[in-house]
Amino acid sequence: MEKTKKGNAWALIPLLVFVGLFLGVGIGTGDFSTMPLNVAILVASIVALILNRKETFHKKVEVFTKGAGHSNIILMMLIFILAGAFSQTTEDMGGVQSTVNLGLSLIPENLIIVGLFIICMFVSLSMGTSVGTVAAIAPVGFGLSQATDVSAAITMATVVGGAMFGDNLSMISDTTIAAVRTQKTKMSDKFKVNIKIVLPGAIFTIIALWFLTNGAQIDASKSYDYNIIKVLPYLMVLILALIGINVIIVLIGGIALSAIIGLIDGSFGWTGLLESISKGIIGMEDIAMIALLIGGLVALIQHNGGITWLLHFVRNRVKSKRGAELGIAGLVSAADISTANNTISILMSGPLAKEISEEYDIDPRKSASILDMFASCFQGLLPYSPQLIAAAGVASISPFELLPYSIYPMILGVCGLVAIFFNLPRLNKK
Numbered sequence: 001m002e003k004t005k006k007g008n009a010w011a012l013i014p015l016l017v018f019v020g021l022f023l024g025v026g027i028g029t030g031d032f033s034t035m036p037l038n039v040a041i042l043v044a045s046i047v048a049l050i051l052n053r054k055e056t057f058h059k060k061v062e063v064f065t066k067g068a069g070h071s072n073i074i075l076m077m078l079i080f081i082l083a084g085a086f087s088q089t090t091e092d093m094g095g096v097q098s099t100v101n102l103g104l105s106l107i108p109e110n111l112i113i114v115g116l117f118i119i120c121m122f123v124s125l126s127m128g129t130s131v132g133t134v135a136a137i138a139p140v141g142f143g144l145s146q147a148t149d150v151s152a153a154i155t156m157a158t159v160v161g162g163a164m165f166g167d168n169l170s171m172i173s174d175t176t177i178a179a180v181r182t183q184k185t186k187m188s189d190k191f192k193v194n195i196k197i198v199l200p201g202a203i204f205t206i207i208a209l210w211f212l213t214n215g216a217q218i219d220a221s222k223s224y225d226y227n228i229i230k231v232l233p234y235l236m237v238l239i240l241a242l243i244g245i246n247v248i249i250v251l252i253g254g255i256a257l258s259a260i261i262g263l264i265d266g267s268f269g270w271t272g273l274l275e276s277i278s279k280g281i282i283g284m285e286d287i288a289m290i291a292l293l294i295g296g297l298v299a300l301i302q303h304n305g306g307i308t309w310l311l312h313f314v315r316n317r318v319k320s321k322r323g324a325e326l327g328i329a330g331l332v333s334a335a336d337i338s339t340a341n342n343t344i345s346i347l348m349s350g351p352l353a354k355e356i357s358e359e360y361d362i363d364p365r366k367s368a369s370i371l372d373m374f375a376s377c378f379q380g381l382l383p384y385s386p387q388l389i390a391a392a393g394v395a396s397i398s399p400f401e402l403l404p405y406s407i408y409p410m411i412l413g414v415c416g417l418v419a420i421f422f423n424l425p426r427l428n429k430k
Contacts, residue, residue, distance in 0.1 A: 007309025011301050013051060015338055018044035018297070022383070026400065037384060037399075038286060041293045048300040060300060067299020068292045072174075072343065076131055076386055077288040081281050082251035083135030086233075087394070088280030089255055089273065093262035094230045096143050101226035103144065113150060113213040114206055116141055117162045117408075121202065123237075124166020128173040130379070132247035133163035134387050136237050136254075138394040145395070150216050152395035154405045158209060160387050161408030164380040165202055167342065168372050168412065169194055174343045175372055182350025183357065183368040194369040196425045197418075201411040208407050229265075233258045287393050291386055298339045302348075310334040311352050324360035325420045328353040328367055329374045340385045342375035363427045366419075373416040380409030 018040050025035035049060050067073075090096055107115045116137075124133040141155040167173050171187055180187050233254045240250045255277070262268050268276060301307060311331055318327035331353055335345035350371060357367040379385050383399035392399040418424065 007307065007312055008305035009309045009313075011051070011304035011306030011309065012338070014044040014048035014297055015301060015306070017047050018384070026398075037389065038290050038293070041290055041297065041384070045293055045297045045300075048297055048304075051300075052304050060303075063299050063303045064296035067302075068296035070295050070299070072341065073291055073295035076291050079129070079131055079135060079247060079251070080284040080288045080291065080386075080390065082248065082255065083132070083390075084280035084282075084284030085277045086136070086237075086251050086254045086258065086280070087139045088283065089262065089276045090233050090258040091139060092272070092276040093233075093258045093265075093267045094227065095233050095258055095261070096139050098226040098228070098230035099140050099143070099234050101147075102228070102231055103140070105226065109148070109216050110210065110214045112144055112148060112216055113155065113158055113209050116144060116155065117158045117206060117209055120159050120162020121165045124163045125170045128166070128170040129247050130160070130163035130167035130376075130387050131390065132250070133166065134159055134390045136234075136251070137163075138391050140234065141391075142395045148216050150213050152397055153401040154213065156391040156395050156397070157402040157405035157407070160380055160391050160402065161205060161406060163387060164376045164409055164412065165198070167379070168198060168376040175346055175375060178343050178346040178350065179368040179372040179375075182346065183354055183364040183371070185364040185368050189365045190368045190372075193363075193365040193425060193427065194372065197369060197415050198373065198412060201408065201415040205408040205411055212405075212407075229261060232261065284393075287386070287389055290384075290389060294340055294384070298341070298344070301338060307335060307338055307348055310338060311349060315352055315356065318356055318360070321360045321362065322420060322423075324356045324362055325366070325370060327356055328362075328370050329416060329420065331356075332371045333374045333378050336375045336378040337382065340379070340382050342372075342379040345375050346371050363429070366427060370416060370420070373412055377409050377413035377416065380412070381406055 021040040021043060022035050022037070045064065049057065049064065052060065087096075103112065103115065120133055120137055123137060124130055138156060138159050141159045142152055144150065145152040145155040167175055169191060170176060171191065176187065176190065180190050183190075236257055237250055237254045240253060259273050262273060263270070311334070314327050314330040314334060318324045328349075331349040332345050335349045336342055339345050339348070353367055353371055356362070357364060379387060381403065382388065383403065388399040388402055392402055
């Protein structure tokens with residue numbers, strides 16, 4: 001399997017195997033939970049290791065392990081583990097139930113899911129990470145679904161949608177930073193252009209969620225008492241996120257506060273606390289391992305020229321300014337579908353997108369916005385993205401069940417296409 005400057009389409013076979021296994025078994029059995037994600041990704045990884053006989057097996061394993069051990073992957077795993085510990089400790093302390101009951105007591109029934117979406121929007125804007133937002137808020141969303149007649153699929157998809165809103169716009173998000181740096185523009189300028197494109201989509205999503213859950217009813221047979229003290233860990237997470245504290249510090253602080261409250265009020269003793277933390281970590285091990293395997297698989301695909309082939313396939317079909325903008329959207333979309341990581345997809349397609357934008361006189365603010373929007377769009381729609389896997393894992397459902405209700409990610413892509421086809425917003429040259 002010879003690598004060339006234009007890449008190698010055969011290198012994408014493991015990705016097709018992964019998606020084919022997951023979709024094929026799910027469609028064949030009528031149940032998408034039949035094929036575990038970890039098994040599908042493991043089989044695809046083995047296929048990737050078998051391909052390209054011109055490389056030694058030792059070299060391919062080295063590439064795989066380096067990709068799996070990439071700093072972004074390890075950081076993601078750390079967030080998952082801390083989020084699991086925070087979630088379980090707070091739940092065992094009674095924080096999740098109190099937070100859900102507080103929301104049910106204060107927010108009108110027909111605005112519960114709308115409120116959840118708006119909260120996730122602000123948390124992700126402030127925290128700058130969709131994975132961290134999903135990890136922190138998903139347990140509350142699942143609690144709301146259990147207390148109402150709204151399905152878990154809707155609440156989990158709502159959490160992911162709100163998380164992707166901030167990931168696309170936050171000043172401290174690694175995706176926005178990558179988009180701005182590769183296109184050589186200012187963060188504030190990119191934000192002003194981007195918000196004009198996506199804000200109508202967020203408003204539409206709020207309206208759609210209201211119509212979708214307008215008839216939501218709270219189970220009147222249950223008691224919804226709450227203890228405001230037990231809500232404090234989530235309030236602290238929200239406040240720290242809003243002021244831009246690193247997500248690792250936010251989660252560690254949340255674990256510590258939940259532990260202190262639980263020990264003081266007797267929700268658990270020292271041994272119970274340790275068991276809660278351990279249980280939370282174990283509960284996220286599967287998701288963390290999937291993230292690790294995906295990192296190694298993507299590294300092999302990239303090493304063998306699969307990503308390069310995708311990028312050049314899109315690049316060679318650009319013929320006009322509008323086509324160039326569509327080409328940039330296609331570049332980052334193809335990269336994100338291949339990597340399930342919007343930051344990596346922007347970093348990979350950004351330099352080529354910059355060349356296209358300069359050749360066809362596209363404003364760098366617009367090209368940066370396109371990169372960020374379409375990467376976030378597909379990241380919120382891929383059933384094997386960390387965001388959907390984490391959200392679905394909290395509710396113990398298949399990521400595919402979230403897709404019909406992933407309203408904001410879909411609308412984000414529509415907003416991007418409207419901006420391209422109608423040349424919006426109208427920009428003065430800087």
